[in-house]
Amino acid sequence: MQPDLFAEDRSRLELDPGAFLLGGFALEEAAALLEGIEVVQAASPFRQMETPGGRSMSVAMTNCGPAGWTTSRRGYRYTDRDPETGALWPAMPKAFAEVARRAAAEAGYAAFEPDACLVNRYEPGARLSLHQDRDEVDKSAPIVSLSLGLPAVFLWGGQTRRERPRRLMLHHGDAVVWGGPSRLTFHGIDILASGDHAVTGPLRYNLTLRKAR
Numbered sequence: 001m002q003p004d005l006f007a008e009d010r011s012r013l014e015l016d017p018g019a020f021l022l023g024g025f026a027l028e029e030a031a032a033l034l035e036g037i038e039v040v041q042a043a044s045p046f047r048q049m050e051t052p053g054g055r056s057m058s059v060a061m062t063n064c065g066p067a068g069w070t071t072s073r074r075g076y077r078y079t080d081r082d083p084e085t086g087a088l089w090p091a092m093p094k095a096f097a098e099v100a101r102r103a104a105a106e107a108g109y110a111a112f113e114p115d116a117c118l119v120n121r122y123e124p125g126a127r128l129s130l131h132q133d134r135d136e137v138d139k140s141a142p143i144v145s146l147s148l149g150l151p152a153v154f155l156w157g158g159q160t161r162r163e164r165p166r167r168l169m170l171h172h173g174d175a176v177v178w179g180g181p182s183r184l185t186f187h188g189i190d191i192l193a194s195g196d197h198a199v200t201g202p203l204r205y206n207l208t209l210r211k212a213r
């Protein structure tokens with residue numbers, strides 16, 4: 001339990017220097033974001049990618065925008081094309097970039113122009129172990145994360161892997177913006193608990209918008 005956080009105003013909470021939780025920021029756009037996910041997955045279906053170490057990720061992923069994040073035996077990389085279909089990653093739905101740009105501005109990062117959106121889909125039991133996002137060339141741009149569907153426990157670590165992560169619930173419609181001194185913070189998602197969300201049923205989605213190039 002984190003009574004300190006529950007007591008806070010979640011509408012604009014600075015988690016760490018440069019990192020802002022914007023609780024419910026994307027609630028009004030949630031339906032448009034979910035429609036966007038449907039369009040994207042019709043062209044580039046969700047798939048469980050393989051880690052460089054040969055394990056299958058529990059989170060299913062797809063991408064949209066000019067650059068898409070992938071992992072395989074060959075490592076982590078951004079590609080122009082979906083390796084499964086051979087086609088360019090689908091266009092980024094207007095609503096994705098628009099919400100991300102507004103969220104970044106609210107957190108103090110002007111003129112954020114993402115060229116990559118990783119779409120993560122969690123089923124109960126799926127998790128994302130502690131990691132840094134460091135495959136992007138330009139680390140001066142922030143990262144915007146938009147949560148949809150079932151709530152999840154966000155693991156919020158430090159600047160080294162050794163720090164024990166704090167835990168924070170992310171809910172449907174929440175936005176988190178990470179930039180400046182928080183850009184390389186270790187983070188992850190704990191094992192997703194089962195549930196039945198009014199809009200997404202048994203699933204959680206996360207959109208991670210980045211400037212990759």
Ligand code: MD3
Nearest residue numbers: 120133143145178183185187189206208
């Ligand atoms: C903190 N996704 O795809 S979003 C990822 O909910 C990823 O699917 C999670 O981590 C998810 O790489 C967490 C929150 C997040 C995203 C990027 C960050 C937190 C971050 C970058 C730096 C620091």
Ligand code: FE
Nearest residue numbers: 131132133187
């Ligand atoms: Fe990440």
